[in-house]
Amino acid sequence: MSPVTQLTARGPYIDGMQYGNWSEKIFRQMRAGGVDAVHVTIAYHETFREMVANIEAWNRMFQRFSHLIFHGKWASDIALARQTGRTAIFFGFQNPSPIEDDIGLVEIVHTLGARFMQLTYNNQSLLATGCYEKEDTGLTRMGREVVREMNRVGLVVDMSHSSDRSTLEAIEHSDRPIAITHANPSFWHPALRNKSNDVLKALGQSAGMFGFSLYPHHLKDKSACTLQSFCEMVARTADLVGIDHLGLGSDLCQDQPNSVVEWMRVGRWTKEVDYGEGSAAQPGFPEQPDWFRDNRDFENIESGLRAVGFCAADISAVMGGNWLKFFESSFVPDDGRETAKDRPTEVAI
């Protein structure tokens, strides 16, 4: 088998979340690593207009690096990515700030290509409660309306940075399965950002998706976490959640200066320093484990899963097959005919 045939024969590699300091170098590493699709963050605390400026910057990259990447909008773009040897880039927000206080912007941002939106980023938002708040009051009045509208237009509810009650209420209230694109189980590493067994079970039972994070603050033993420990954790999570609902969401923040992690944590909501998952002693981005430094290392995870006993079908599901199925049922609007013309002609994978 030629290398190309081998690549096509395996299932897709899909990463459920990254936020790199985007460059030709990173896009070439995506290609070297055989990464077919990545959900990238295009907003942390941005207003609508600021988020649009970020899309404009992406549009310039799509023009300049059209041989490496393109704007992914539909599940069938995974097939297009594989056929053309490129990586499909799917947009998402870590925070609902881009829709401001305006429910009409939910449809607008979907039209612009957004496919994931977190209801909260650590703090209380207009929609729900973040995982760093002391009180979790669940979905707000606007939150319930916005979840319904997200369901209608095909924008995935992402609860990665939300607290437990809000997450459980989102799962309950949403007509479509939701996602936790990047986190780990707290049974393995009890970080505030990791998820309780109750949340994990409710997510799996509702056909939601859970993306495993490779961000050191979410890993047992942080930067020193071993591949074996990570893969054994995946196996335990599969027992709890079901193998069909698991994928990767690396949270890879490659080549970012530390000023960016400050922006992520502090935004414009405080004049003080907030270290988030870091500390005064380690305020910056932590070092990646040596078995997952960048987009070229997805094969290491595949090998690690094999080494702890996963079968080929389950490995393929976790590496991207499950995300692909989730994309297929999540992005197309509910209202049928009017928007059908914006959909691609379906392409067999």
Added chain:
Amino acid sequence: MSPVTQLTARGPYIDGMQYGNWSEKIFRQMRAGGVDAVHVTIAYHETFREMVANIEAWNRMFQRFSHLIFHGKWASDIALARQTGRTAIFFGFQNPSPIEDDIGLVEIVHTLGARFMQLTYNNQSLLATGCYEKEDTGLTRMGREVVREMNRVGLVVDMSHSSDRSTLEAIEHSDRPIAITHANPSFWHPALRNKSNDVLKALGQSAGMFGFSLYPHHLKDKSACTLQSFCEMVARTADLVGIDHLGLGSDLCQDQPNSVVEWMRVGRWTKEVDYGEGSAAQPGFPEQPDWFRDNRDFENIESGLRAVGFCAADISAVMGGNWLKFFESSFVPDDGRETAKDRPTEVAI
């Protein structure tokens, strides 16, 4: 032949510009008049964010009146409109204010569905000179860049409210044919908004489109203009421009309060009153001629064209066939593959 068969047998009715006070009543009149597609104005002086709010309002109408109208984005939506007995609504701006000073917004507004943008509205803009300015300096530096970008993404250059030199330079500089969506020839009625023979000839020679206005200030004898005079003017214009480049652009501003014509003329650019084409004696919207009061009267124009001697094929071309061909070559982006997936599957008309 049943009425439905008759309707399908004739060519499409397409109106190159309207700005009504939109309501179920108007949409029902569009259906009663057999109007298959309308280019509607969604911005006069709005910023980007304000224009987005106008799209949000349209999205609510598309949901509420989905049995009457839908958002038209591609030429093939004309076929969809006819198959489903609805009117396709295409978006356009009378002024480049929604792209602010940001060329990246050209692609963004196309993604949001905008298909026409005037480079100027009466006044000097960042891009070109309006027809009410004393000095016409032609396309600006940014104007030349924006025209190139509009060509790339598939946003039509509309010079309805521009002055002669700017219009001739836009025709010359644009790689794609441009449009004057709503105006009349000044040989028939010498209003500032009407177009010189030089402009009309250059437009036709470059395969551009000219939409005849039914707005009384653009008509000979204004509200008292006769259908015969209008149709004879169409025939004279066909001799000058070529029948293939003519359509309708009614400029119908139905049910609007006079505060709206003030907004159109004055925006936020002056604290004084500017009467535009009106006067202190007649500051409001003028009365429509009795043979074109609303969307139910397109058949009158068809009859009028027949009465002055147009053949069936030429009538069909002017009533919508020429706009349809223009839409087919104007809205699809130049950059091929990446955006091909946003295009509809082509439907035979």
